[in-house]
Amino acid sequence: YGERQGGTAIVHAGKYAETLGLANIEFDQAGKLLSLTGNNFFMLGDELTITSATDETVPRQVEKRLSEQLRLHPGILNSEQDDALEHIIQTQYRPALDALESQVLGQIPRDFVHTRLPSRHHPHGSEIAPWISRSMYKMAKKQLPELDFSLHNAGGVRQSLPKGQITMADVLGRILPFELPLVAYQIKGRHLFEVLENCINAATNNGATGTGAGSFPYPYGIRYFYDGTQALGQRITKIELHKQGHWQDISADEHYTGVSTAYTASGKEGYHGLLNALWFKPLPKTTLPEAFVDFMGNHGHLLTETLTPNVYYIRHIHKG
Template sequence: MTNRYSLKLAHINDTHSHFDPSRVQFLLSHEQQSYEVYSHSGGYGRIGYQVQQARSQAADAGQDFLFLHGGDSFQGTLYFNQFKGVANADLLNRLAPDAMVLGNHEIDAGNQPVKQFLDTINFPLLAGNMDLSQEDPLKQDRLAGHPKLFNYVPEHGSAKVLLKPLGDRQLAIIGITLDQMKEIARPDEDTHFANAIATTANTVAKLKAQGIDHILVLSHLGWDKDKELAKEVHGISLIVGGHSHTLQGDFSAIGHNALPYGYRVDNTPILHAGKYAETLGLCDLEFDDQGLVTTLAGHNYFMLDKHLLIEGEQEVTAATYDALKQQLVTHPGILWDDELTEINQVIAQRYRPAIDALEHQVLGFVPKNLIHTRLPSKALPHGSEIAPWVCKSIYHETRNLDIQVDFALHNAGGVRQSLNKGTVTMADILGRLLPFALPLVKYRIQGRYLYQTLESAINSATNNSITGTGAGSFPYTYGLKYCYDGRQPLGARILQLEILTEIAGEMQWHSVMPDRLYSGVSSAYTASGKEGYQALLSAEQQESIEALTLPQAFIRFMQREEGLHGVMPPHVLYTSHLDGH
């Protein structure tokens, strides 16, 4: 006789410090008319309530229950900027997940915040391919041996495994994160990440040899890599993932495209739950005694305000409002705004007052909209209108500390959005424009490496003859202006490179000489050679500017200038390799 093993599962991922409900939009139709429906969804209070309900239902039904987080709790909102990981750890403890996998944003600022997080949380943090075997045993923020961390076991090439009861068997949970962590985050130098697929394969084989067949991978690899993992490694019962902000479920009737919930690759279902704590995945699973998922019934759920804001070309009558709301009421992926008041009270009393203060702290005035785009385009031939101002602020505020620099260089992805005309608050900068509190680094570098850096970063951003890491690597500058032609051969695409030089008290543009040394300032992320900036590692010296972070430089500049005034001359002349094709 085949036994059936039943599990109720709740899952979230990429919550990025969105403790409050997030604004969401749906597109609904009624009597041949389209309507935009706005509401707020999710947040920790609502998620807490739904998880509590699911946990009670599982207990009543005699089911095992699991609540998992697919990584990237850090970054994202003013709450993180203000409280770092402290609020995240506190509020996640109140949600009480059974486990979380390490996301790349947890390690944006090195290992120290991970250590502080581990010291505070009441649940295990899984990072089964995080290799700490070369970690300095004397370092202050040592992670190796931490009782809450399930990391890599190099002797076996496998992950430490979390075991949970599943009927009369055990369910093994393997946490696997991105193995390109050094390219996209900032782990300490002595911290390495083993190959995600190989580590999973070795761990699954080890578990099977021990007679454990029910194996769940909690992954922070992203949708495409999860599909590859399911295809490459046989014997995984289920993958619960994150990183790619993938929404699953049937939401087409309310204007959201999403992948099927529980999508299978070679009999392994994959589950993701969107982003920003807007949605919660809930499902009932049955496994056979070989570990195969035989039934999966569930959905991702929005958790909406009971009051909706509806806009349409026609007047929205009471009858139309009721009809549209009824469509949401009957939708299989909609829950409402029931919440745990104790979580909301903690947010309101302990954390929100500091955020409200930032919303009211005005830094200055911006006389026109400054659009942020990562790449130049026909509409914006010189690219972003705000990124050069960020570079100008880094340049001037570094010089104001009596640190001599010739130029500032910053990547497009380090600026998160446009800045609208009008007053600009501290919250606009810290919460939206520059949410990553990256340290600044000064370096001395030969001119030849500046040519290489700019070309490599642009090639990486545009996939011009190399496989890039995305448009976020596109370089913006101040005190340095360049002309790039992507149609030219590799190594000859920077046609002109000039630097702003002070001669007899006057600022003049001069060609960058390959053998001459120049002083630059960039964020620690860019200066570490990631995303096409590897030539910066050829700098003769790099030193961290302890007194200044990227957002602090912009804030100080805005306060001193009382806004962003005057004309910013273009520093980028760009011709795409696609032009003329």
């Protein structure tokens, strides 16, 4: 859709490439908005399947009438190909994508399900996000031997990881499409309690204005216990640090060294508590997808192990 607010054009094409947004925006020489027109378009193939909610056979004449009506809708684009644009795609873009598809990183031993929030079937949440956090930890540890933990948000992982061969295209184009730099920081334990609760509250709309389930946190090197039935400010009941082979409680007044992406380290999506860090240190030439690619190359065999859960979650109870 498109809206005009205070002389500003605001456009949005939905999510997950379900629609194609096309807008015509006209400005005068001073940059003032003159007009805004456009639409979100669904793209249809040549063949349509029309079914009945009651599983009854749809009469042919009804199928034909509905198909014609749908194709006349102003928000529909059909399957006509632009030959000039197709030539550009095939000559300037497709070879690079094909090269990524042929660059095999390793084998995934089983399906790793990505769900942003814990659920009945996945009480500790995502099965792949903790491995992404572990890859961040492994990469950052090379530059910062004193590193204690890594912390990543669920929305930074885009889909599940199926069993079988994994390629560079899978990582860069499907699982981790955001080339986010990694940033190290040192933060007090009390602020880590605040960060974890705030982003979980935001992810679950539990007494906080939600930012979406993508803010849910997945760490490595620490594990946390969240009880959403407790009062605000008291829902992270414990955070433990894995050190010298043992789990130990973190101290509110101790400083701990962590690594996150530049996105969450800047305080977005409920992670504003990270801005209380004593210092920040960008890790040169180290991005999120690079960390996972490096992990697959050097530690991919670890995926056969069962990763100890780092998320212990009791959901909040809706009243009324």
